Amino acid sequence: MGHERLAFDGWIAGVGTGSGTRVVIGHWLRSPFGTFSDVMLERADGHRVLFAPTPPTARCIAGVYHFDEVRTGPVTVRVSGTVWEVAADSLALRFTVGRRGPLGMALRAVPRSLARRPSWAALAALPARALPGVRTRGSSRPGHRQWYAACDLFPITHAVASLEGTDLGPLAPVLPPVRFGFASAPAAPSLVRVVSTIERPVHPADGRLGGTDAPGS
Template sequence: MARRLRFDGWILGAGTASGTRVVVGHWPRSPLGPLSDVMVQRPDGARLLLAPTREAADLIAATYAFDEVRLVPVVVQRPDLRTWVVTAGPLRLRVTTGRRPPLGRLLRAVPPPLARTPVWVGLLDRPARLLTGLRTTGSAGNGRTEWYGVQDLHVVTALDATWDGEPLGALAAVRPPVTFGFGSVPPRPSLARVTTTVQLP
């Protein structure tokens, strides 16, 4: 029987004027306990995973595609309801979130127990592709299937990011889309409340 892993938390996706795109996963509940990770795609397309432990790195890298994996402390702090501060190896990131867009209000109207179920998420995949160009379910690495049960959405309004102390530039769209897996985060920088389910073969 196939085994399913559930990660419950947030995904933050943002681009920068330098062309570096960052996707932060912050999972208070995961099969490995509380966990945060960062996926980075550089302007030349190189894909990098920043993970806090070998166990986390192996699990994530078996589901997504990377050119390099680094084991570094990954710390996510929320000094207030609108601010996220991320420290992960060479990356320093401070993000401010704002209002819900119309899609966020629609997502909030779905009862969370329903929004998290793979059956519901699978039903939304085709409408999501037609309306937004994004995927809610698909084939992940090594024969795995993945479902993104999004329950809330806020826009990102400000960003301060550095890599090895060098500024990455102003907040920008996530373009081109990131290519870690079968889908990207929204092109508009955003913070999503999400339950990710991964089915192992």
């Protein structure tokens, strides 16, 4: 059995709320599925939900990470200056991004071509552990490898969120860490520019990479 690599280039936002619900948004500018967004949510009781826009994206993400429930339907992200608005099924989230700090400035200096290499993720793994909830390489399922590099970082300073019409409370740390896979979001609510790479098995029996339909199918 061979392996394939899938590269995702975009943004990840991690938000905690006063109710204990934590939300991780992926806004992918370039991916094997084109531009799309997804939302991973963990309630205070530990129930994990994936909101994905299409069946192919849902199968891909759920094949790598762990969820108790998968919902497929429109996921929209609108950005206006420092304000991001996210809508997915019964979730509505609006958050504000603050000014880039020294760490964000340092991360911007990393060339994107270098950030895609597993060797860079290995080099960054040790200092990344100084940030609670952050790992740069690992595996969420047997036969899979994942690595990612942060290329920019902004603090999230304010958020308003509701789920199924219920207010989720004020912005809070992303604690306890979410349990979707090997990595978590930083404990401090943040918006991070990332290059994420997934290496997964190819299943030749069905003639498709990783058993997932081709983008747009």
